[in-house]
Structure formats: C-alpha cells, structure tokens
Amino acid sequence: MNPFWTTVLLKQINRGKSAKDTKQKSSSVSDYRLGKAYREMKVVAKGNVKDFTLILFGIFSAAFGFKGFLLTNHFIDGGATGIALLTSAVSGYPLYLLIILVNLPFIIMGYKIMGKRFTVKTVLAIIGLAIILALVEFPNVTNDNLLVAVFGGFFLGAGIGFSIRGGAVIDGTEILAIYMSRKFGTTIGDIIIIINVIIFLSAAYLLGIDIALYSMITYLAASRTLDFIVEGLDEYIGVTIVSNHSEDIRKMIITKLGRGVTIYKGKRGMTNQGEDQEVDIVYTVITRLEINKLNLEVEKIEPSAFIVMHTIKDTKGGMIKKKAFK
Missing domain, CATH: 3.30.70.120 (Alpha-Beta Plaits)
Known part of the structure; x- marks a missing residue:
C-alpha cells in the first residue's frame, strides 16, 4: 500500500490514543486492520461523491422547475418551497433569498433531530439552490398553465427527490412534520396535509382561485415525482x-x-x-x-x-x- 495512505490509515486507527501509545502500537497494526480502515475510508468517500452528485442534480432540477415554469406564472408548490414562492409572488422579494430565510428554522430543527451530517448537507443544498436561482438564467419554457403546473411540479419534485437521495433536503417541511409528530403524537402525513391546506388556502385568497387550483396540480405532480425518485420504479x-x-x-x-x-x-x-x-x-x-x-x-x-x-x-x-x- 502507498506509504501516504498507510500513514493516514494508522492515524485513523489510532485516533483517540495517546501519542506514546500510537507510536508503540503503529508498528504492530495488522494488515487486516489497515485493509479494514482503507475499505471504510473508500466506502465513505464513494458515498460522499454519490450524495453530492445527487444533490447537485437536485439543485439544478429544482432551479429549472422554478425559473423555467413556476416563477413567471406565479404558481406555487406545497411545503417550504410553496411558502417561499407565495411570499415572492405577493411581496416581490427574490426567491433565492426567501428559499434561505424560509428554510432557516427547519435547518436549525434538523440539526437537533437529524444530526450534524444531515444539517451540513442541507445547508449546502439550500445555499447551492439559492446561488443557482440568483446567477443562472433558465428559459421560460411555456405559458400554457396546465403544462406549467405539471412539468414545473415534475422538475421541482425531481429536485427534492434527488436531494433526499443524497441525504439532504431543499424543502424543510418534512423536518417540521417529524418534529411535530414526535411532540404531539400525530402522523407525519397528517401534519404535511395540514400545512399544505393552509398554504393553498392562502394562495387562493392572495393570488386567486385559478392559480391556487393549478398550484394543487403542481403539488400533486411534484409529490408523485418525489415518490418515484425516492422509492424507485419497483415497489x-x-x-x-x-x-x-x-x-x-x-x-x-x-x-x-x-x-x-x-x-x-x-x-x-x-x-x-x-x-x-x-x-x-x-x-x-x-x-x-x-x-x-x-x-x-x-x-x-x-x-x-x-x-x-x-x-x-x-x-x-x-x-x-x-x-x-x-
């Protein structure tokens, strides 16, 4: 094995031991332990590459759904992205800023519930999405309301699904649902439904009935695509x-x-x-x-x-x- 990697692996194996113990025991480390440490490091590295590749796909897919379909027609989705889209449509504030602000409480909550690794990935995913929304231009694909609702939801759902596959979220609603289900004993699905009902009722009041109804189609398309990406083709x-x-x-x-x-x-x-x-x-x-x-x-x-x-x-x-x- 390359001497550099041997040194790295020895440090990994002997982490937490005193310097004296490390020096005495490094020479007696078996090839099996070196091989095991190398294999573990290789698995972790491979997993990280796969995760961040999926998150990157998710970011671009969601951004395309936003800017290529939903934003120009003021359609919204459910969850945290729906809140950000609705706020952007009503207030005129840029979506890339609202995506971060709306998800910030969920990120903090996610750190307490899901741990540090999940939180770091989620922060990177949300910041990455905000950067893409701010800097990358996507063409407006169509102005047909039905096509906008269906395909905007498709690309947004695919983006959320790829991110979840990569161990992160770009929509923090499910974190809130997990927290509330643990606190109040309700199911996660019931909480998500309640949140989305509030969002779509608000959209009907602020943006009009037609946009709210089309937005529900967007949500259904996004949720089905999300299920497909996360759960796969085979059930x-x-x-x-x-x-x-x-x-x-x-x-x-x-x-x-x-x-x-x-x-x-x-x-x-x-x-x-x-x-x-x-x-x-x-x-x-x-x-x-x-x-x-x-x-x-x-x-x-x-x-x-x-x-x-x-x-x-x-x-x-x-x-x-x-x-x-x-």
Whole structure:
C-alpha cells in the first residue's frame, strides 16, 4: 500500500490514543486492520461523491422547475418551497433569498433531530439552490398553465427527490412534520396535509382561485415525482407465509422466483389439539409484479396457507435487485 495512505490509515486507527501509545502500537497494526480502515475510508468517500452528485442534480432540477415554469406564472408548490414562492409572488422579494430565510428554522430543527451530517448537507443544498436561482438564467419554457403546473411540479419534485437521495433536503417541511409528530403524537402525513391546506388556502385568497387550483396540480405532480425518485420504479412487498409445507414453499421461491428467503421459527396460536404447534414461517421480499405468480405457486402447494403482505420502502443487499440511485 502507498506509504501516504498507510500513514493516514494508522492515524485513523489510532485516533483517540495517546501519542506514546500510537507510536508503540503503529508498528504492530495488522494488515487486516489497515485493509479494514482503507475499505471504510473508500466506502465513505464513494458515498460522499454519490450524495453530492445527487444533490447537485437536485439543485439544478429544482432551479429549472422554478425559473423555467413556476416563477413567471406565479404558481406555487406545497411545503417550504410553496411558502417561499407565495411570499415572492405577493411581496416581490427574490426567491433565492426567501428559499434561505424560509428554510432557516427547519435547518436549525434538523440539526437537533437529524444530526450534524444531515444539517451540513442541507445547508449546502439550500445555499447551492439559492446561488443557482440568483446567477443562472433558465428559459421560460411555456405559458400554457396546465403544462406549467405539471412539468414545473415534475422538475421541482425531481429536485427534492434527488436531494433526499443524497441525504439532504431543499424543502424543510418534512423536518417540521417529524418534529411535530414526535411532540404531539400525530402522523407525519397528517401534519404535511395540514400545512399544505393552509398554504393553498392562502394562495387562493392572495393570488386567486385559478392559480391556487393549478398550484394543487403542481403539488400533486411534484409529490408523485418525489415518490418515484425516492422509492424507485419497483415497489417492494414483504411477504410472510405460514404453512405446513414451508420447505416446499421455500424451494419454490428460490427456484421459480429467484428470491432470497428467511425462515423464522414460530408457534401456532390456535390449534385443534389445544396445544402449541411449532411451524416454520417463510419470509421473502418480491416486487408487486410478482405477487400474482407467488400467490399462484403457493396455492398449488397449499391453498390454505396464511399469507401476509406489506409494502417496503426500500431494500439493500440480499437477492433483491438494487433500486435506481441507491
């Protein structure tokens, strides 16, 4: 290994030790520990490059949505970006300044809730977006209200989604929703809906009913695009199967679906004999396109098998193919 990197890794391994201990133990550090430290450093560096690339894509996409579609037509979105757009449309203050001011309280809140790393990325993302909005000119793509609402929302939602993929946000509403859900015990979705209802009612009063209605289309387009970017094309389904033929089902899932399987040891809660009966519980993860095939194959093996399915936001590793940008 290059002597420079060896020195760096030794410092990483011995961080927190006294200088004397470091000097004595540096020579005895095994190749395994050096290799492990190098691998960890490589993973962190690769992750940072990927994250900041995604954030950069997000910044330019959101800026294009703002200046190419929404700003010239005074359409707004939900959340913090909607507040900034609405304030800009009413007051005439530049959007790049309002983006920072509106998100500032959420950044402070994010530091307390999400930690330093998230906050640093978010600050860089929001400042980067403000700089792009201030310095880069984008053409006004169209004046058709419906196209503006749909595609403005699309590019804005894509920008927010890419930023989230990179570990940051350019819209701080979800941070507020997380904080309030923890404080008051409500769901995050309910809080976001309440915030957006207030924003769109304000838009209807200040900008007119037509703009408010088109802005709701913008919000729907942005939210659907955001979901697509964050969650990916495939929707994963976790499947739990309780059956007396668990071994046959396990083999079927591996051979016919090509999916990994986890086996849990469990007991039936209700039996005709009135006593506990041990059973192997099969768990696997499939895509929604494979649900029909799985049900058909399980029915061939045991029609009375008990099957529970639930949606999974994301997966990593195992025999599930990787999602885009993950």
